[in-house]
Amino acid sequence: MMGRRYLKSGDRVTFESHDEQCKPFQQSGTVKQYIYPDFHPDGYIEVVDEAGDIILYGNAGKEIQKTR
Template identity: 80%
Template sequence: MGKRKLKPGDLVTFESHDEQCKPFQQFGTVKHYLYPHFHPDGYIEIVDEAGDTILFGNAGKGIQKVKKQID
C-alpha cells in the first residue's frame, strides 16, 4: 500500500515560488486531505499559521510531512 497518510493538522513542506519565480520551501498545515480511491495523489488544502489557504489542489509527490522537532 503506497498511499501516503497525511492527516489534518500535519505540518508539511513543499516547493513554492516567489514573485521572481525563485523556488523556496513553503511550510504549512494540512487542513483537508481527501484520498479518493480513483485518484493517484488525492486532493489537499494547506494553510499557513494565519489559517489562509496557501495550496489547494492535487496532493503531488512534492508534499513532504515535516518531522516535528523537539527543541
C-alpha cells in the same frame, strides 16, 4: 508501487513554492484537509499558513513532504 499517502489534518508539511520573481523556495504549512479518493493517484489537499489562509490546494503530489 507507492502506497496511499498518509497525511491528515494538522500534519505539518513542506513543499516547493515560487516567489514573485518565480524563484523556488521551501514553503511550510499545516494540512487543513486531505482527501484520498480511490480514483485519484495522489489525492486532494489544502494547506494553510499560520493565519489559517489557504496557501496550497489541489493534487497532493510527492513534492509535499510531511515534516517531523
